[in-house]
Amino acid sequence: MANGVMTQTQYIPYLAQKGLKSWILTTDHKRIGILYLVTISFFFMIGGLTALGMRYELMTPELDFFRSTTEYNVAFTLHGSLMVFFFIVPGIAASFGNFLLPLMIGARDVAFPRINLLSFWIYLAGTAILLFALMQPADTGWTFYTPYSIQTGAKVIMITLGVFVLGFSSILTGMNFIVTIHKLRAPGMTWSRLPLFIWASYATAILQLLATPVVGITLLLLIAERAFDIGFFDPAKGGDPILFQNFFWFYSHPAVYIMIIPAFGIISEIIPVFARKPIFGYKAIAYSSFAIAIISFFVWMHHMFVSGISETAAAIFSFLTMLVAIPTAIKVFNWIATLYKGSIEFHSSMLYALSFIVLFTIGGLTGVYLGALAIDVHLHDTYFIVAHMHYVMIGGTVMGFFGGLHFWYQKWFGKVFNELTAKAAWFLVFVGFNVTFFPQFFMGFQGMPRRYATYPAEYISYHAISTYGSWILGLGILIMTVNLLLPLMKKSNYPKSSNPYGSLSLEWQVPSPPPHENFDKIPTVTDWTYSYGKNRSEANAKK
């Protein structure tokens, strides 16, 4: 599909340069991608360890691991904040987005490489501010609801500032990606040939640009409340705590889609390659990302059905929530249809992609329970929510993230990992995840509320199973991590081919790892990214 990609003689891999300065001052999109990957992985590990601590505590109804309920509350606040704001919001969009976007569209870099580096530094500044604010230590939960967050003395203004600064990094990255997609596509890379990961990145970038300013508005109102005593959120000053929830979810609900849409993109890249089939319903998948992005701005109140909002508001938001499910269902059907009459190879990344479909389906279907008003009243703020959210975020986003790591690993690092170990780790992750979170659906139906450090004894068996599951999941992630880190320390494990899976996408047409500016000569694209098996089918037609 592409001509004149490489002249081997001048090949200098982008990882060749060594030294701290070559990293912190780099404007190479691939290196910036690695900077994000390392940072978010670090926070993912810390967030994961706090989760293991919480699960260990919950093995028995009484307090036994943490010294006080407050310590448990601090742990879940830290877990939620790290995972949401430090890991999963910037996660795939910034790390994979940076590495893949220019490569996939046939560009040498993003449109504004220096702003791209600035985004990373702003991201670090945001994490520093937020970490400082959480050192209090905060025990508010990652939702920081007023008036508890005011009462407990959490640094709400600092926290909001941190989230806003993090969001500003997203705004710059989003803007950079949009301009790059519009201006730097290689000749022949038309909109209808664009890889679906690029479509997903585009939809995500729009969400980042439009949703983040709301955090800025909230910040200004919080400062005005504190400085000029104007009651916005604090009932003691005549404010309305519901208003805070509106602002919080007006940002945080679109943010949920900032977290998941890039994973949709990754799945849409992995499945066609290992099924050797064109993606089924290309246009439907591309447009449904946009449909989800747009509707996601108008569903935020479904987090507030029992908070005392009016019946009319509840009905409108329940209706709009149901609408989001339609494009989501379409994507699932399309991915499965892609497998039909294919030639499926079960590479570790494909196993993650297939388990994504199964787990995300559970996450999506349980979302329908919560969108239906009368059912949500019973399930709201119970473990059903905890399970649903983790099925979407781990079963969805993290499975996509792991799948992407295994798929592009050798392109990114120029090394190969042990495939058998990778499959074993996948098995543990898949089993461990389900053992941890599936019992929580039942626990939620039974009425077990979330954010309980201690709990009535009747829920003990569900909690115990869930804790055992967390150990399996933790072990799986540990093995996966070691398996991915080991090859990087060895002077062996080099890939045999630059395109071992036979992908038609541009990033696989350059060596692994790619040279500094990706392409010696900008390639000319002559066909659709997903035309797997097209030549053969044309040849058969001629016979």
Add this chain to the structure above:
Amino acid sequence: MSTWIPESASNLAASVDNITLFVTIVSVFFFVLISAVLVGFAIKYRRKSEDQETAYITHNSLIETIWTIIPAILLMVIFAWGWIAFKELRNPPAEAIEVNVVAKQWLWEFEYFTGKKSLNELFVQQNKPVRLIMRSDDVIHSFFVPQFRVKQDILPGGYQQLWFTPTKVGTFDLLCAEYCGSGHSQMLAKVNVLSPEAFARWEKGDELEEGAVVAASSISPVERGKDLYSQRGCLACHSIDGKEVIGPTFKNLYGKTEILQDGSSVLVDENYLRESIYEPEAKMVKGYPPTMPSFKGILSEDEVTALIEYIKTLK
């Protein structure tokens, strides 16, 4: 206890359970269908040879239209059904009996129209609709009784309402469902659903007969104190095993000398314990937050005595 949905004990439970059942049937059907097709394709079309034939199929408008329309119709049915059932949850009948509820960190107070009060125990009559008028003294709490399928956040600075008709005699857990701080997971209470006769007795009765609801026979002050310790929410802040929760532990408390905030010291005896229950901020022990509410008008003199007798036994 069934494994997936708790016992239903209110008039509202049936309509919530019906739609839950419908969504579950739809969900299980689609999940099984999707998984079966996925696994089926994965097995049937697994790569057996490198040059395996594949089909070149890019899209199919008919099938894509079908799988858009069918979920859309089902989702609209679920939306409408959920809304109809929700309307029922939100609109109490006019004849409902009103109970005032105050939620505060970390206990529940109930006040009945007769002027009677109860703490961490709500008394309602079987088959009589109840309307709760709820307010919060501090942060957001949420009234949740799983067996009734009702939940409502309670916000400071206004009233929230919730209603149900209890259909089964018995005792049910009332849980705080909105995170409200360190005592959140211990902000538990009981809903006692009484038969009309028992309810009439309770309404007329004095403290002793109120006790009759829990146990008919007379019990020792220590046992009564032990019951009060859990029923009246002491356990949310005071442990009995030496652990520091929010307030001082009750273990070895009696007979101990405590240092107060102003640096003076006090011997923990009967008088000090009684004063601290009725006027918690009168003599504050150093290092603890002033979060305990006064139990004046909530715990009778008899009950305070019973509690003190119980605390004395915790060695």
